[in-house]
Amino acid sequence: DQQVKQNSPSLSVQEGRISILNCDYTNSMFDYFLWYKKYPAEGPTFLISISSIKDKNEDGRFTVFLNKSAKHLSLHIVPSQPGDSAVYFCAASTGTASKLTFGTGTRLQVTL
Amino acid sequence: KAGVTQTPRYLIKTRGQQVTLSCSPISGHRSVSWYQQTPGQGLQFLFEYFSETQRNKGNFPGRFSGRQFSNSRSEMNVSTLELGDSALYLCASSLVGSYQETQYFGPGTRLLVL
Numbered sequence: 001d002q003q004v005k006q007n008s009p010s011l012s013v014q015e016g017r018i019s020i021l022n023c024d025y026t027n028s029m030f031d032y033f034l035w036y037k038k039y040p041a042e043g044p045t046f047l048i049s050i051s052s053i054k055d056k057n058e059d060g061r062f063t064v065f066l067n068k069s070a071k072h073l074s075l076h077i078v079p080s081q082p083g084d085s086a087v088y089f090c091a092a093s094t095g096t097a098s099k100l101t102f103g104t105g106t107r108l109q110v111t112l
Numbered sequence: 113k114a115g116v117t118q119t120p121r122y123l124i125k126t127r128g129q130q131v132t133l134s135c136s137p138i139s140g141h142r143s144v145s146w147y148q149q150t151p152g153q154g155l156q157f158l159f160e161y162f163s164e165t166q167r168n169k170g171n172f173p174g175r176f177s178g179r180q181f182s183n184s185r186s187e188m189n190v191s192t193l194e195l196g197d198s199a200l201y202l203c204a205s206s207l208v209g210s211y212q213e214t215q216y217f218g219p220g221t222r223l224l225v226l
Contacts, residue, residue: 045225
């Protein structure tokens with residue numbers, strides 16, 4: 001039972017344009033959400049997070065939006081850069097911080 | 113400050129064997145979590161150790177076990193390996209594993225079971 005779903009396995013975006021990565025969840029107990037980025041041969045790196053009391057969190061080029069009623073979150077990257085090419089995982093927590101439930105990842109390719 | 117380190121980076125084993133993977137957390141971090149990454153499944157939580165005690169556990173069979181030492185280093189063991197255990201095993205550390213605390217991942221150990 002996949003409680004966190006990333007339905008797009010891959011996404012290709014031109015440099016300078018907006019990248020939108022989507023994530024859906026089914027467990028209404030999730031109240032903290034994160035995005036991690038992963039390069040080949042490296043571990044995932046924390047990118048940005050959002051608590052369920054907010055609907056938006058921004059950090060530089062990265063913005064995460066949370067729609068609790070739709071159980072949906074998205075990551076916007078503006079403008080996209082070639083160095084953003086990586087696999088992006090969304091993850092969720094119910095308050096047991098150490099136990100993150102991850103999606104299957106979306107591979108983002110930013111082309112020149 | 114050095115990051116999370118995992119050894120070995122690559123491992124090949126045969127079915128029925130057992131394997132031990134090691135994780136050294138960031139200095140000062142006392143919580144260590146383990147995850148399994150397989151194609152199509154994303155990262156799945158195995159267990160978390162804090163102060164040498166298993167604090168949380170995922171839905172994996174008893175063949176998967178772990179421990180943590182007094183210096184916070186952690187090991188995970190998989191006994192009676194199966195082909196399906198082929199995966200990237202990641203560990204992550206944080207200060208105390210509290211709510212909303214960022215977890216820092218190591219590069220992983222890639223295990224291939226033949």
